[in-house]
Amino acid sequence: MAFLGQQGGDDSDDGMDEFMEKFKTEKYKNAFNESNWEEEFDKVPMFMKSAPEDIDPATYPELACIQSIIHDTHSTPEEKAQNLKDEGNQFFKEKKYKKAIVSYTAGLKLKCSDADLNTILYTNRAAAHFHLGNMRSALNDSVSAKKLKPDHLKALLRGAQCCLELRNYGDVLQWCDEGLRAHPTDKKLQDLRTTANKKKREAERDARKAKLKEKQQRGEKDALLAAIKERGVKLVRTTKPPKQGSDSEDEDAEEQVTAGMADMGLDGLVSQEATGQRVFLDDNGALNWPVLFLYPEHCQTDFISAFCETSTFIDHLAVMFGEELPPWDTDRKYRPQNLQLFFEEFGSDQLHQVNMSAPLYSVLQHSRYTVKDGTPCFIVLVSGSAYSKQFLSGKKIYGLK
Template sequence: MKEAPENIEDFPELQAFQQIKYASEESTKEDNALTHKNDGNQWFKKKMYKPAVTAYTEGLDQKCADKEINAVLYTNRAAAHYHLGNHRSSLNDAKEALNLKPDHLKALNRTIDCCMQLKEYGEAIQWCDKALQIYSSDKKIQDLRIQASKLKKSADKEKRKKQLEEKKQRAAEEKLIAALKVRNLRFVSDPVEGQDGEPEEQAKAFVTSLVSNEPSGRHMVSLDDEGVLQWPVRFLYPEHGHSDLISAFNEDTRFIDHLEVMFSSKEAPPEWDQERKYQVTNLKVYFEDYDERKLVELNADLTLKAGLQHPRYHIVGGVPTFFVLSTATPYHEQFLKKY
């Protein structure tokens, strides 16, 4: 071999040689621990950190009584873990080294570095203070403490901002749920009532169920400053396989108000209705009764709120949906016959 493999487990011959290396009856646990440490150092110098971790671990597995050797093994393994990006494991090893040797400078530096990487700035400051009690003039640790202090202030500020936003979000969700409840609307799935879990979790699940991942973007009912619900509403035109999504349908506006805009004689017709069969005067609005699978006609002069409060209407998937048909085409009667 020109170079050693990273995974010695794949080479039984090398494992056999390694066993011979540590098979001396004259070797003590301390001797074997040092040999594994030296092996680990060789791997580390080659920047092969995984086998370095393995070697340092085997050294610790010798369970020798020399605290100095064990402290070095923990510190070195912490360094190997750090280079692998295993900052939590590196921190744990550095702490173990400090339990054995509280004044170990490399271990102290490693704990601080790991805490900084893990964004645990408060703990980093604590370790800096412990280190400065022993090495009061260490410039690197002094600088790290200043840096950790600044980052902690920034992180605390960001945390408070996030908590405030979450509080506002919860308050908005509670207002929305209260507004929905007072209107006696029916949903296909309502986790707020009769479900296990904390009320806050139930409310969160309910609000989440109202979010719709529409192709044009996520849409969800919202409550404006005047206490009026703004719904995403979909109109389906089954005769042509088309649909329209009104992203903010004010619950106090009528169906006819939207239809008059969408099918105005003053505007160009939709591409699928070049013959202008869909005119306000011949349009009818229906919805499907979720329980009985029957079609129910709605008066287009009704407001959206009145339509949603219809005793047979259920909101499915957070987006109220209605069929729009034209009595000027034979398809209207054909569609009704399906129900």
């Protein structure tokens, strides 16, 4: 037997020598070369930098083999779950968090009897959800992990971190306190608790400020509506806000509202101009209104954001049409002394001429005047001009106020 073994060994040696001699004269056909060695190495699981999106058995036979082992139907649930956990961990390292979640979920669906393994699957899936910004899902997985193992440090940390991101600072403190009872010296839990406690105090302070501001604004609103009601100014809102559950957002409604009514609110006093200006009470108790001047002859407008009720119209017109006239007034005829001012009665085409030396409040208190959408509006014409005559033709004109 010894002789035969020795002879077999000699044959093997001779064969190897012959095989090795071939490399001196013949190049190995399947060898890597300088142009493709990196690509070929990347097909070998041991050397892969990342797993491919689709594992084609023809292209990646070794990887397909490993995957079949992971999902081997003859393995126990614990073995399959362990393999799926490892697969998920690899995806996680490659920052493919969605794929990691799929692997961890598949492992959990097996419902294996290893509580520690299931706890890790939950905490790992929580970590993947956390990196994707799915804080609620991450928190739910942390809760599930904690139920299986109440003192599991990673579950406690992740739960606290999720609550911090969700700004549930009281819950952060609760998670940290539970964690510190089991791990009293853990630095991360201590830091999380300190951060949450600080943010909780800040949030409470901001809530107090917001409540105080709301109270102040409510007081200012009540004072404003009371001042408008006291002056007898009538308000109208031409668009009604859509009711909750209504499909229509632009229901037309001409809703006249008496100043000071509870359902009016400041939304009816906001200017429809792009500036969104609103009437306000100044320190002297005077109302300041956003006022719109219309120049129909030239399709132009002027907007005054704060027209004090005690100021006269001529005060503003003298500034607007003083030394510098607007570029659209090519005939240079819009001089204060040449102008006429009118307001249109709400719900009709009747015009009322305004005394330009009168203060704003005297016009707003006129029995026929209504402030539309929070913005008093006036028409400016050049007295005696051809356009003015044509514009006023056929309209009922009331005298100066």
